[in-house]
Amino acid sequence: MESTASECESFYHEKGKYKGILSWLMSTDHKRIGIQYLVALLTFFSVGVMLGLLIRLSLIAPGTFIGQETYNRVFSVHGIIMIFLFIIPGVPVAFGNFFLPIMIGARDVAFPRLNRFTWWTYLAGATLVALSLFAAGGAPDTGWTFYAPYSIRAKANITLAVTGVFVLGFSSILTGINFVTTIHRLRAPGMTWFKLPLFVWTLYATGWVQLLATPVLAITLVFIILGRVFGVGFFDPSKGGDPILYEHLFWTYSHPAVYIMVLPAMGIISEVIPVFARKKIFGYKAVALSAIGIASVGYFVWGHHMFTSGMSDTARIIFSFITFLVAVPSGIKIFNWVSTLYKGSIVGSAPIYFALTFIFLFSIGGLTGLIIGSLEPNLQLHGTYFIVAHFHYVMFGGAGFAILTALHYWFPKMFGRMYPERPAKIGWFILFIGFNVLYFSMFILGYEGMPRRYFDYPARYFPLHLVSTIGSWILAAGLAIIAGNLLRALFKGPKAPADPWGGRTLEWTIPSPPPAENFVETPVIRD
């Protein structure tokens, strides 16, 4: 395999019809599309981080710092960028695109031109969102949730932003269709369902969630646009509409969207843990099927975002109960990862540091999720920083750290270069400390009653807010070291071998970076 493979050129050198930037934009190669998505995602992530730092800075002490209106816009834009431009597309479009076809032994996804189209729609959606920040009306100030009826009446550029998110949703749906079809149709001979790498399983579950949830968001956003442009009042109480219905429709999408973000992140962890523990994953089938379990149960828990919005007690009890049920398949995953590590000979390379941190932070996020999934604590904590802390532990501690894991795990394969381990670990350590200082203090703040979304606060919350803001600086320093290390390795790192970690999945059988058509001969999977 090695000798024949080294003869073919990497996909970076593949000469297509187009030259320069067009050879990327017009490419239907899943790897080129994946790399472009990755660059875009990390760019938006950096912008989101800056805005986050600005929010923390303005909360460093009581009193107004950036002004109330600006504060509303900054935290809304932070949310919109992080959620819709970074973490929802996140893992599937960047790492899924690059590795899904390779991991199942295919040359590309099922619909390569559709894949390119999703990249263009993503760009179009991102452009619309960016326009909404700078156009005359002012950046959105509704929060990333666009709650009606305020989003229908607000003067800011909600229409532009919402249209942008609608277009991004379209991109997400088409990616889901593409991946589900790819996994059904393009598996290599012998690649049966229960031989699929676990990352592929989670992409499959995610694909279905993208398909079945995103259209609901799309139509809900259309209602907002129609409300603003034509005065259709489906969520306007003065016209008989019901704003609570907006919340129902919005969370019918946005809760499953949490699983769009977290499921493929779990898939990455399920790939990394066994490789560095030098063991097979413990309970493969349970881990695979728990992804499907999370995806299907996760569809019926949206009501727990609305316990304080006005719902019947029966509905609240049922939603609370189903919320607890989601913890079961999530717990299965955590226990299986830990069991895989048990008696393994663990190799302490950078990716496993990030993967273990994922397990730790995601467990805290998940367990605090149970606290606010119960009705009584929820009523106390729903409007507080407790939610902000929980949310960031799941999103950043979960999905965010998984993306960092994937970056360090697949970096040699994607770019054909190795990075130095030491700076990666130093960056990881600083990030880990900063993360907990930043967000754990928010749990305590919330428990003491600090309301979320406020631009100012009474003096008694000052010490913890100060700690949290200092944490944000430590976190930023950690991110900067990690980014600097990888960027430097991109140009100066030594050449990566085909399989630097001893991975067993198909992407490690081909050269780094992979050739244009991935495989010289279609691989046949035997036991």
Add this chain to the structure above:
Amino acid sequence: MVQAEKQRDRIGAKYGMWLFLFTEILFFGGMFLLYSVYRSKYPVEFHASAAEENLLLGSINTAVLLTSSLFIAVAISAVKKGNYRLSVILQGATILMGIVFLGIKAVEWFEKIARGIYPNSPVLDKMSMGEILFFGLYYVMTGIHGLHVLIGVCVIAFMVYFTLTGNITRENFSKIENTGLYWHFVDIVWIYLFPLFYLIT
């Protein structure tokens, strides 16, 4: 659906189309959900407003769209049998029916707009909340459905071009087959819209 030139996968293309139709069902599902909630809240007003609809034009439109679905189905069979000329004629007839449907729809809309019934109009805003919601839903649901008909007409126009240029053949007919699926879906949505807005008097 788009697919690689080298490895044509007819079943894969069909998978993709069916998955897309699932998403469409959920997209329209959001509208049907609003309709159900508001109709259960304002049953009397909804029934009264439905009487304002033009049942004759609605019925004609139902017949037009159903017939067009028959045409596209036969057009696909014609392609499979290699009778491209007949297929082109039938596809043309489908397009014509689609345009007739949109025309009749436009007549209905403008007739209402002329009476001042449209979202945010002074006339409508004076009516009861149930009526405001009914006509709001009427415009939004038939409007988005009409948009789907319009997109379908454009796609079938491309299919006519592909059939004429030999891009669609008896061996390679996924494109028109999937277009047919889409057109039937649009038809089925109307089958639900028709009773909900015209027959609930």
